[in-house]
Amino acid sequence: MKVRGLRWAIAAAALTLLVIFPQVVTKPFPRHVMITIFLYAMLAQAWNILAGYCGQISLGHAVFFGTGAYTSTLLARQLGFSPWGGMLAGAVAAVLLSQCIGYPVFRLRGHYFAIATIAVGEIIGTIMINWDWAGGARGIFVPIKRTDSWLNFQFHDSKQNYYYISLALLLLALWVTRSVERSRLGYYLRAIREDQDAAASLGVPVARYKQRAMAVSAGLTALGGTFYAQYILFIDPESVLPLSLSILICLIAVLGGVGTLWGPLIGAAILVPLGEATRIYLGGTGKAIDLLVYGFLIMVISVVQPGGIMALAQRGRRRTD
Amino acid sequence: MLDVRGVTKRFGGIVANNDISFQVGAGELVGVIGPNGAGKSTLFDVLTGFQTADAGEVLLDGRAVTRLRPDQISRLGVARTFQKLKPFTHMTVLENVMVGAFQKTADPARARREALEALERVGLADKAEAHARVLSTGQRKRLELARALATRPRLLLLDEVTGGVDLRSIPGLVALVRELNTAGTALVVIEHNMGVIMDISRRIVALHLGEVIADGPPAAVGRDPRVVEAYLGRAYVR
Numbered sequence: 001m002k003v004r005g006l007r008w009a010i011a012a013a014a015l016t017l018l019v020i021f022p023q024v025v026t027k028p029f030p031r032h033v034m035i036t037i038f039l040y041a042m043l044a045q046a047w048n049i050l051a052g053y054c055g056q057i058s059l060g061h062a063v064f065f066g067t068g069a070y071t072s073t074l075l076a077r078q079l080g081f082s083p084w085g086g087m088l089a090g091a092v093a094a095v096l097l098s099q100c101i102g103y104p105v106f107r108l109r110g111h112y113f114a115i116a117t118i119a120v121g122e123i124i125g126t127i128m129i130n131w132d133w134a135g136g137a138r139g140i141f142v143p144i145k146r147t148d149s150w151l152n153f154q155f156h157d158s159k160q161n162y163y164y165i166s167l168a169l170l171l172l173a174l175w176v177t178r179s180v181e182r183s184r185l186g187y188y189l190r191a192i193r194e195d196q197d198a199a200a201s202l203g204v205p206v207a208r209y210k211q212r213a214m215a216v217s218a219g220l221t222a223l224g225g226t227f228y229a230q231y232i233l234f235i236d237p238e239s240v241l242p243l244s245l246s247i248l249i250c251l252i253a254v255l256g257g258v259g260t261l262w263g264p265l266i267g268a269a270i271l272v273p274l275g276e277a278t279r280i281y282l283g284g285t286g287k288a289i290d291l292l293v294y295g296f297l298i299m300v301i302s303v304v305q306p307g308g309i310m311a312l313a314q315r316g317r318r319r320t321d
Numbered sequence: 322m323l324d325v326r327g328v329t330k331r332f333g334g335i336v337a338n339n340d341i342s343f344q345v346g347a348g349e350l351v352g353v354i355g356p357n358g359a360g361k362s363t364l365f366d367v368l369t370g371f372q373t374a375d376a377g378e379v380l381l382d383g384r385a386v387t388r389l390r391p392d393q394i395s396r397l398g399v400a401r402t403f404q405k406l407k408p409f410t411h412m413t414v415l416e417n418v419m420v421g422a423f424q425k426t427a428d429p430a431r432a433r434r435e436a437l438e439a440l441e442r443v444g445l446a447d448k449a450e451a452h453a454r455v456l457s458t459g460q461r462k463r464l465e466l467a468r469a470l471a472t473r474p475r476l477l478l479l480d481e482v483t484g485g486v487d488l489r490s491i492p493g494l495v496a497l498v499r500e501l502n503t504a505g506t507a508l509v510v511i512e513h514n515m516g517v518i519m520d521i522s523r524r525i526v527a528l529h530l531g532e533v534i535a536d537g538p539p540a541a542v543g544r545d546p547r548v549v550e551a552y553l554g555r556a557y558v559r
Binding site: 199201 | 369392393396407408411416419420423432471472
């Protein structure tokens with residue numbers, strides 16, 4: 001009980017610091033790095049629900065990110081929708097899409113499932129490149145609303161509000177994961193990851209629960225997509241639907257520790273600044289170098305500690321006990 | 322309650338189960354014996370929906386379950402253990418059993434209580450917080466049994482529950498199986514340990530090369546020349 005109290009105190013202190021951060025740090029760049037960390041942490045967390053807890057490795061999650069970004073942006077452009085409504089619509093669209101994708105793809109197990117998700121991602125990316133009404137390969141701008149307002153979900157003077165929105169999204173993802181973890185859903189997902197046949201023999205409807213994990217994961221990912229669109233104010237298939245995004249989301253969670261509550265956040269807190277730093281210090285040609293660094297890190301992690309940093313931390317704790 | 326009618330299961334050219342028929346009444350305890358490769362585990366797979374029979378029907382309380390999925394059959398009150406154990410290795414012993422208990426309740430606190438009860442029954446309560454991967458084979462067998470029990474089955478299929486278990490644990494397991502049966506659970510038990518199976522079963526079904534070669538009281542089946550021949554060869558038939 002004491003340990004639990006301490007843990008809550010640390011979490012509360014960390015949260016307070018994060019809330020105060022933009023009041024103290026007013027420069028745009030550090031704020032941008034923090035926003036990026038929150039965004040990627042929440043995306044990796046959403047991925048983690050399907051891949052970490054349920055064991056279904058998706059390498060096509062950019063599809064749901066893109067669904068969120070495109071749904072809200074297209075609704076705003078073509079129908080004058082509020083981005084908040086668009087965000088909700090994007091999540092609903094991603095959930096529906098995930099169920100359509102899941103139905104055929106979940107018939108595959110293991111590596112074949114991962115490969116199929118890559119294929120689906122590439123198909124949808126290609127469709128969007130060739131769909132002129134949705135901007136095609138040129139992409140589309142989010143309609144600019146000049147006065148900053150919460151209603152418009154656009155802030156041109158300062159990144160502060162984007163910071164708080166991304167933090168809120170991350171907290172939402174953490175809360176959803178915690179709730180899943182503690183409910184029957186969480187137990188069933190982990191049982192499916194460990195052994196599908198044993199799970200089925202105990203009455204777990206395996207296909208239905210995989211679909212549920214996919215729905216939760218896709219819906220959360222789409223929220224991140226809409227946030228990205230409102231933050232950058234421009235989207236194209238290259239930025240919101242690439243395979244590299246799907247892989248990055250996966251790398252962050254793997255680095256931090258899959259199937260754990262804090263792993264994705266830890267992974268993002270390390271990989272995002274690392275990416276930004278290599279880009280700054282290694283200059284314009286650095287685009288591939290940050291990927292080289294990621295690749296190297298993943299190799300180290302898979303050799304030294306496949307459970308990620310969370311497993312490393314747990315091992316350390318056991319030693320000190 | 323269980324009525325197996327002419328079940329045939331082929332894998333390519335191999336007929337694993339050939340026209341198998343037998344019944345299990347409510348509260349009965351039936352042993353299934355047969356040498357390796359007789360088709361015992363395949364029969365369990367067909368009964369629990371992991372394999373679909375090529376011919377024949379499996380009826381549960383008069384209802385055909387031949388084409389149902391494993392989870393649907395489980396929800397009709399049929400639980401099983403696997404010969405090749407399938408623990409959820411990265412979950413604790415308690416969490417393993419809770420997955421079973423969640424079949425009858427969505428409330429984690431209640432599932433936890435019922436899982437602890439099931440662990441108590443198989444004598445594994447002291448390991449509740451341990452990870453399943455650190456258990457010995459015997460403990461894993463008991464874990465699998467607890468997990469099946471937590472679903473509160475009416476019919477329990479046990480695939481070699483004493484195999485690989487150290488000798489000291491066998492009497493406890495046998496007593497547990499008896500106790501379950503006394504409490505009204507029907508059981509079908511695959512077992513290689515003849516002492517155990519002859520002792521606990523009221524009826525024995527003997528399989529050989531995918532066919533039922535004997536079905537009756539243990540004493541009669543044990544003396545049946547075809548059973549002796551299947552196990553030991555023709556030279557021992559007197």
